[in-house]
Amino acid sequence: MKKDNNTKEYFKKWQEIKLSDSSRARMKEELDAYISFHAVQGGVRVTDDGRSISQVPRRTLLFPLRLIYMPFIIMIAVVVGGGTSFAAQGAVPGDFLYPVKTEVNESVRSAFAFGADAEARLQAKLIEERVEEAKELKAEGELKGEAAITLANKTKRNAEHAEVALQESVKAETEATANKIIIALTEYNAVVENQTSLVVGISAFEQILVNGGFATELATGTSTISELQSRTSARLSGLQSVIAEHQADISAAVQAELTANLERAEELATDAAVAIEADARRLYDDAATALGEVEAKLSTIGTVEIDTDNGAIIDIDFNNVPAESNDDATTTDEDMDEDGVEVDVEADADASAGDSSLNVDGSVSGELNI
Amino acid sequence: MIQSKLEKVFADTFATYSDAIFRFCLIKVSSVEQAEDMTQEVFMRYWQYLRDGKEMTNTRSFLYTIANNLAKDWYKKKKSVSLDGVLDESGPTGLLADKKVVLSPEISASYQEALAMIDDMDENDKQVLLLTHVEGLTPADIASAIGETANTVSVRLNRALTRLQQRLHTYEKRQ
Numbered sequence: 278m279k280k281d282n283n284t285k286e287y288f289k290k291w292q293e294i295k296l297s298d299s300s301r302a303r304m305k306e307e308l309d310a311y312i313s314f315h316a317v318q319g320g321v322r323v324t325d326d327g328r329s330i331s332q333v334p335r336r337t338l339l340f341p342l343r344l345i346y347m348p349f350i351i352m353i354a355v356v357v358g359g360g361t362s363f364a365a366q367g368a369v370p371g372d373f374l375y376p377v378k379t380e381v382n383e384s385v386r387s388a389f390a391f392g393a394d395a396e397a398r399l400q401a402k403l404i405e406e407r408v409e410e411a412k413e414l415k416a417e418g419e420l421k422g423e424a425a426i427t428l429a430n431k432t433k434r435n436a437e438h439a440e441v442a443l444q445e446s447v448k449a450e451t452e453a454t455a456n457k458i459i460i461a462l463t464e465y466n467a468v469v470e471n472q473t474s475l476v477v478g479i480s481a482f483e484q485i486l487v488n489g490g491f492a493t494e495l496a497t498g499t500s501t502i503s504e505l506q507s508r509t510s511a512r513l514s515g516l517q518s519v520i521a522e523h524q525a526d527i528s529a530a531v532q533a534e535l536t537a538n539l540e541r542a543e544e545l546a547t548d549a550a551v552a553i554e555a556d557a558r559r560l561y562d563d564a565a566t567a568l569g570e571v572e573a574k575l576s577t578i579g580t581v582e583i584d585t586d587n588g589a590i591i592d593i594d595f596n597n598v599p600a601e602s603n604d605d606a607t608t609t610d611e612d613m614d615e616d617g618v619e620v621d622v623e624a625d626a627d628a629s630a631g632d633s634s635l636n637v638d639g640s641v642s643g644e645l646n647i
Numbered sequence: 648m649i650q651s652k653l654e655k656v657f658a659d660t661f662a663t664y665s666d667a668i669f670r671f672c673l674i675k676v677s678s679v680e681q682a683e684d685m686t687q688e689v690f691m692r693y694w695q696y697l698r699d700g701k702e703m704t705n706t707r708s709f710l711y712t713i714a715n716n717l718a719k720d721w722y723k724k725k726k727s728v729s730l731d732g733v734l735d736e737s738g739p740t741g742l743l744a745d746k747k748v749v750l751s752p753e754i755s756a757s758y759q760e761a762l763a764m765i766d767d768m769d770e771n772d773k774q775v776l777l778l779t780h781v782e783g784l785t786p787a788d789i790a791s792a793i794g795e796t797a798n799t800v801s802v803r804l805n806r807a808l809t810r811l812q813q814r815l816h817t818y819e820k821r822q
Contacts, residue, residue: 283812283815283816284780284808284811284815287811287815288780288781289668291777291780291781292670292781294666294669294670294673294687295666295669295670296665296666296669296683297680300683301665304665304683304686304687305661307687308657308661308690308691308694311691311694312653312654312657312694312698314696315695315698316650317649317650317698414756436777591778621796629692
């Protein structure tokens with residue numbers, strides 16, 4: 278069938294049927310509004326029910342497989358690793374199994390030490406183990422190089438964990454554990470022959486004893502009167518110079534409190550210098566408590582730098598406020614109520630200093646309120 | 648951005664195919680107004696497909712398919728409506744007889760003439776003739792658009808052309 282002229286004419290006319298300009302313009306306008314309203318969502322193509330096409334996971338086999346085998350992997354680890362970790366218990370730094378001992382075994386022991394007291398006791402025990410390791414290495418003539426550094430790092434880490442745990446532990450437990458740690462660390466430092474890079478600081482634990490009001494034990498113990506005197510004067514002068522240096526950064530209310538404690542400590546130290554030994558120990562002890570308050574306060578409003586020899590604060594950085602000072606921001610106690618006019622930062626510091634679990638006992642906070 | 652890229656595609660498609668889709672709609676429904684609405688609806692659906700990232704191998708065939716499906720829906724609706732309105736309906740029906748249609752001045756005399764000619768043809772005939780001889784689709788394209796086999800389309804096309812030519816002869820004689 279061929280198209281004749283009429284038919285061609287007909288189709289031509291048909292082709293002339295078009296949208297009128299006005300209709301087309303209106304339609305375009307409405308469609309533009311439609312497509313911007315029903316726009317592509319967030320650059321991700323989505324289906325009508327909101328599912329993203331491209332987010333369908335393609336390979337899901339591997340992960341379930343791993344989960345299925347996990348019990349077997351754990352069983353193997355227990356059967357094989359049980360013997361290994363037992364064998365590792367006698368390892369010293371430099372041994373193949375030493376990492377198993379320190380990382381695996383001690384993590385497990387730490388996981389079973391419930392509460393801060395148990396954790397602190399465990400860390401004390403671990404520091405004693407470090408001392409044994411140090412002695413063993415020294416006996417073999419291997420306390421040098423990599424092994425010595427590894428040992429020092431482990432000891433430092435145990436000491437840090439112990440310190441954290443002691444801050445949280447209850448008072449009755451703190452004293453014995455802190456003393457144990459001090460003795461162990463002193464022994465360790467003696468074994469490593471006071472090599473600066475290997476020595477682990479003890480002052481933090483002495484500080485804990487001082488803050489907790491346990492300094493009597495320390496004072497009547499190993500230190501001589503002259504040691505107590507020099508330590509007290511070093512801490513006192515250190516604090517005085519630090520506070521004088523950073524006068525601008527410390528608010529008047531806090532400064533008044535700090536100065537009151539410092540003056541009290543100075544008086545006590547002066548009295549102690551001329552007193553008989555028994556009284557002197559008690560006076561230095563009281564002075565240490567007062568100084569401890571000042572140091573605790575300073576450490577809540579800035580990052581303090583401590584002289585490792587005598588535990589004195591030698592500098593303070595106000596740009597780097599310890600995070601924990603804000604943790605107690607919401608808690609209030611009697612100190613805060615008395616200093617109600619203080620601005621936020623000092624209020625935090627007060628709450629923090631007063632709230633410290635070591636200070637809940639009346640004797641210390643009584644001194645704070647002078 | 649995907650949105651702006653797709654908007655460009657959409658604008659191009661609308662410029663190219665809006666008249667053709669309008670003509671197709673016009674033979675499916677019996678008024679210019681409804682054909683315009685349907686054309687708009689076709690492009691709205693086209694946008695939804697674009698936006699959802701669905702695959703389209705042939706845009707033109709796809710547009711006709713949408714239009715054809717819309718027309719089917721329209722017939723179903725019309726059927727249920729006309730049962731109520733059947734008693735009121737009297738006199739001639741069709742594109743030009745529809746008194747509700749107000750033709751704009753832009754619509755020329757020849758436009759009206761063409762409308763008059765296609766008006767009294769069988770719808771299936773109009774459909775295949777339009778798509779083949781006006782829009783230039785192949786029987787295969789038409790088949791996919793209206794859901795028939797290519798063979799059926801070819802047969803229908805031949806018969807439609809014969810009928811058209813017969814009609815045009817009588818039309819000419821009447822003039």
